[in-house]
Amino acid sequence: MIIAAARELAEAEGWEAVTTRRLAERIEYSQPVLYSHFKGKDAIMAAVAVEGCADLAADLRAARTSAPDASRAIAEVSRAYSAFADQHPALYDVMFNQAVDLPFATPGAPAALHAAFNELAEAVRPYAGDDDLGLLTETFWAALHGLVTLMRGGRLPREAHDRRLALLLARFSQ
Amino acid sequence: MIIAAARELAEAEGWEAVTTRRLAERIEYSQPVLYSHFKGKDAIMAAVAVEGCADLAADLRAARTSAPDASRAIAEVSRAYSAFADQHPALYDVMFNQAVDLPFATPGAPAALHAAFNELAEAVRPYAGDDDLGLLTETFWAALHGLVTLMRGGRLPREAHDRRLALLLARFSQ
DNA sequence: TCTCCGAATCTAGCAACGCTAGGAACGAGT
DNA sequence: ACTCGTTCCTAGCGTTGCTAGATTCGGAGA
Numbered sequence: 001m002i003i004a005a006a007r008e009l010a011e012a013e014g015w016e017a018v019t020t021r022r023l024a025e026r027i028e029y030s031q032p033v034l035y036s037h038f039k040g041k042d043a044i045m046a047a048v049a050v051e052g053c054a055d056l057a058a059d060l061r062a063a064r065t066s067a068p069d070a071s072r073a074i075a076e077v078s079r080a081y082s083a084f085a086d087q088h089p090a091l092y093d094v095m096f097n098q099a100v101d102l103p104f105a106t107p108g109a110p111a112a113l114h115a116a117f118n119e120l121a122e123a124v125r126p127y128a129g130d131d132d133l134g135l136l137t138e139t140f141w142a143a144l145h146g147l148v149t150l151m152r153g154g155r156l157p158r159e160a161h162d163r164r165l166a167l168l169l170a171r172f173s174q
Numbered sequence: 175m176i177i178a179a180a181r182e183l184a185e186a187e188g189w190e191a192v193t194t195r196r197l198a199e200r201i202e203y204s205q206p207v208l209y210s211h212f213k214g215k216d217a218i219m220a221a222v223a224v225e226g227c228a229d230l231a232a233d234l235r236a237a238r239t240s241a242p243d244a245s246r247a248i249a250e251v252s253r254a255y256s257a258f259a260d261q262h263p264a265l266y267d268v269m270f271n272q273a274v275d276l277p278f279a280t281p282g283a284p285a286a287l288h289a290a291f292n293e294l295a296e297a298v299r300p301y302a303g304d305d306d307l308g309l310l311t312e313t314f315w316a317a318l319h320g321l322v323t324l325m326r327g328g329r330l331p332r333e334a335h336d337r338r339l340a341l342l343l344a345r346f347s348q
Numbered sequence: 349t350c351t352c353c354g355a356a357t358c359t360a361g362c363a364a365c366g367c368t369a370g371g372a373a374c375g376a377g378t
Numbered sequence: 379a380c381t382c383g384t385t386c387c388t389a390g391c392g393t394t395g396c397t398a399g400a401t402t403c404g405g406a407g408a
Binding site: 195 | 366367
């Protein structure tokens with residue numbers, strides 16, 4: 001319930017609006033109750049991030065499995081990734097931008113995170129050739145991540161996003 | 175002087191340690207003096223970011239002009255970019271990660287920013303082919319940015335960075 | 349039925365944050 | 379000598395994440 005409230009508040013007004021006081025008010029408890037369920041604000045954000053990973057994984061899977069061929073699959077997965085970041089900026093932020101202490105590139109990482117990564121990997125697989133699939137997927141993921149974060153931070157013009165994505169896909173799924 | 179102090183403090187202890195009080199103490203003035211020179215903390219951070227852009231541009235230029243051919247140039251520029259992010263994490267953060275209100279993808283952007291982008295563009299140019307150089311450079315930049323930010327956030331294992339970079343270069347400078 | 353204990357919750361407060369209002373000190377110009 | 383504008387500081391506002399101590403309340407044992 002705390003997680004759901006935090007997520008709603010963050011998606012509606014951004015993480016800077018998610019204060020422990022507002023969150024407590026939202027769940028109709030007092031502030032210290034939050035600290036009896038979570039170690040601190042960071043832990044709450046981490047929990048929201050894990051939820052977000054599951055959602056992202058589901059989106060990516062839907063995009064991949066409904067594509068008719070490998071070329072469309074990687075394109076649709078990329079589009080779905082961008083769309084997720086675009087439609088849930090606060091969620092994306094806490095998942096991949098902000099510093100929350102979640103184990104990531106280790107076996108201890110949350111299952112939802114592995115699931116999302118695996119969807120990317122499956123989309124990339126047909127184009128891996130002799131390259132290491134894991135590393136190539138990481139690289140492709142990083143490129144997607146760079147595109148969406150720079151765009152959201154105002155560092156890249158929004159209107160050319162599709163064309164940049166096309167260039168990336170051309171280089172990665174030639 | 176304020177800018178230099180802010181940069182030192184940020185590079186030494188990260189931006190969360192840069193408070194207006196500590197900054198005032200560092201420059202041996204009182205807090206309100208900061209606000210007579212800058213509109214607020216964000217403006218100070220933006221000024222530091224502009225300084226950082228100039229430094230980055232210089233690093234990239236040195237890397238590019240000292241390379242013997244196009245292939246080595248783009249590789250060295252990428253390496254220099256990674257190294258800059260690695261050696262000046264706080265600086266990199268305020269330049270490309272945190273939300274400071276600097277004009278970016280517009281004519282009004284600081285000259286240093288254009289300079290840094292142009293260095294990337296010159297390195298990418300030999301591989302642009304029929305593609306739009308600006309868009310391709312943006313895409314390549316985004317990929318670099320994604321790699322370094324995900325790595326610094328602990329989302330990608332550090333030790334494989336060189337191999338990921340090699341994969342990226344293989345795809346962008348085939 | 350009465351008493352006690354532990355869990356859950358609240359009120360109140362701490363230190364630190366960004367930022368600002370109001371006044372004191374000081375040099376330049378008349 | 380007097381005024382004025384600049385420069386600076388003290389003090390304080392509202393907010394933040396987080397915590398200590400008191401309080402309430404339900405179930406178990408005598």
